[in-house]
Amino acid sequence: MRRRLTKAEWKVIEEEYRAGVIPLLQLCQIYDIDPSVITNRALKKKWIRDLGKTTRRKTNERLTTMVGKVTDEEIVDAAVERNLAVIRKHQASIDQVAKLESNILEELGEDPKKTWVGSYLGEVTTHNVNLSASEKAVALKALASVQATRVALERQLLNLDEADRNAEKLMILLD
Numbered sequence: 001m002r003r004r005l006t007k008a009e010w011k012v013i014e015e016e017y018r019a020g021v022i023p024l025l026q027l028c029q030i031y032d033i034d035p036s037v038i039t040n041r042a043l044k045k046k047w048i049r050d051l052g053k054t055t056r057r058k059t060n061e062r063l064t065t066m067v068g069k070v071t072d073e074e075i076v077d078a079a080v081e082r083n084l085a086v087i088r089k090h091q092a093s094i095d096q097v098a099k100l101e102s103n104i105l106e107e108l109g110e111d112p113k114k115t116w117v118g119s120y121l122g123e124v125t126t127h128n129v130n131l132s133a134s135e136k137a138v139a140l141k142a143l144a145s146v147q148a149t150r151v152a153l154e155r156q157l158l159n160l161d162e163a164d165r166n167a168e169k170l171m172i173l174l175d
Contacts (some may be wrong), residue, residue, distance in 0.1 A: 005031060010041070017042060020052025090157055097150050104143055108136060 005013070013031060016022045017038060028035045041047070113128040114135075131139070 005033070013038060013041075014045070014047055018047055018049060018051050019055050020049040021055055087157060090153070094150055094154055094157065097146065101143060101147055101150070104139070108139055108143075112136070 009031060013027060016027055017024070022030075024035055024038060027038060042049075112131045114131055116127045116129050118125050118127075
């Protein structure tokens with residue numbers, strides 16, 4: 001059996017119902033009651049869902065007037081917070097790339113192997129084979145390219161290069 005709602009809860013339900021913002025089913029879920037309970041109470045107490053349009057109109061009015069009241073400093077602060085969040089995310093990505101570079105470089109410094117898989121007369125065989133010098137060279141060249149890109153991104157992220165050079169690079173990337 002469901003519990004009885006208090007007068008305070010019914011007051012809130014009436015206000016929300018009349019405001020017309022929260023759908024009836026959602027109100028029922030919040031208070032764990034059947035929709036017919038609210039509908040019957042609304043009919044009995046003559047609640048009218050007539051405030052929905054007014055509520056939406058006033059909400060829009062306040063939003064538009066709030067935009068006009070925002071100071072330049074608040075706009076700049078909000079933009080700075082967004083930029084810092086992006087920079088932190090990029091820095092974490094750059095750090096991950098640096099760790100991967102380190103792991104690959106360490107593995108190349110040792111004697112890296114590749115696995116050869118073959119089959120003969122239905123039997124699968126595997127052998128670990130050393131990387132050839134040319135394969136190591138290709139891997140090192142690719143790693144050097146990744147490192148160069150990472151370093152450039154880090155320098156750009158930390159504003160270590162001239163602003164004009166950064167703008168030129170961005171323009172080239174955008175073209």
